[in-house]
Amino acid sequence: KAGVTQTPRYLIKTRGQQVTLSCSPISGHRSVSWYQQTPGQGLQFLFEYFSETQRNKGNFPGRFSGRQFSNSRSEMNVSTLELGDSALYLCASSSTGGSYNEQFFGPGTRLTVL
Amino acid sequence: AQKVTQAQTEISVVEKEDVTLDCVYETRDTTYYLFWYKQPPSGELVFLIRRNSFDEQNEISGRYSWNFQKSTSSFNFTITASQVVDSAVYFCALSEAGLISYNTDKLIFGTGTRLQVFP
Numbered sequence: 001k002a003g004v005t006q007t008p009r010y011l012i013k014t015r016g017q018q019v020t021l022s023c024s025p026i027s028g029h030r031s032v033s034w035y036q037q038t039p040g041q042g043l044q045f046l047f048e049y050f051s052e053t054q055r056n057k058g059n060f061p062g063r064f065s066g067r068q069f070s071n072s073r074s075e076m077n078v079s080t081l082e083l084g085d086s087a088l089y090l091c092a093s094s095s096t097g098g099s100y101n102e103q104f105f106g107p108g109t110r111l112t113v114l
Numbered sequence: 115a116q117k118v119t120q121a122q123t124e125i126s127v128v129e130k131e132d133v134t135l136d137c138v139y140e141t142r143d144t145t146y147y148l149f150w151y152k153q154p155p156s157g158e159l160v161f162l163i164r165r166n167s168f169d170e171q172n173e174i175s176g177r178y179s180w181n182f183q184k185s186t187s188s189f190n191f192t193i194t195a196s197q198v199v200d201s202a203v204y205f206c207a208l209s210e211a212g213l214i215s216y217n218t219d220k221l222i223f224g225t226g227t228r229l230q231v232f233p
Binding site: 031042048100104 | 147149160164209219220221223224
């Protein structure tokens with residue numbers, strides 16, 4: 001079974017631009033979560049989608065948004081990029097969603113904002 | 115408030131030494147889950163173990179063992195006879211399962227402990 005895939009793996013953008021990151025969960029998994037990892041703040045939860053609905057959201061500004069498609073693939077978008085948005089963005093999937101679930105993580109997208 | 119604390123930022127050991135990574139958590143939920151993940155240099159988080167709040171039995175898996183103590187809100191991880199391949203950042207995480215939190219995958223991570231094992 002293929003693991004969680006994220007594209008692109010690396011991205012360089014400039015301040016003010018917007019970016020879209022993509023995540024394909026493990027086949028059959030319906031829940032997708034996104035996390036931001038930075039040296040200063042560590043791993044922080046962004047949002048979670050289940051069956052195309054946002055089920056939970058972390059404490060991030062409205063510039064961060066996401067969506068999930070009917071095939072469970074998910075995208076996250078960051079508009080008006082700031083230098084502080086430079087981070088590793090990790091996507092995780094689980095079968096049904098729920099606090100007891102083991103989540104499988106992708107390799108991440110490393111975003112650099114110049 | 116929910117919180118996970120990993121006080122050890124970095125640990126260095128020589129191969130074959132035993133090492134314990136500490137994790138202390140805070141939660142108001144009576145039902146919750148604790149996890150350990152490993153993050154090698156490649157960046158991908160690898161699941162190691164999940165433990166629910168009602169199961170305080172220690173667990174051993176090969177060279178890995180976990181000690182869960184609700185009385186001290188700790189969930190420590192020990193690697194016996196460490197190997198160079200164990201070098202990675204290890205994260206402890208909490209998932210709450212209260213009435214409101216149950217249907218969510220949200221993980222609250224500690225800041226991680228970087229383990230370096232030297233030959």
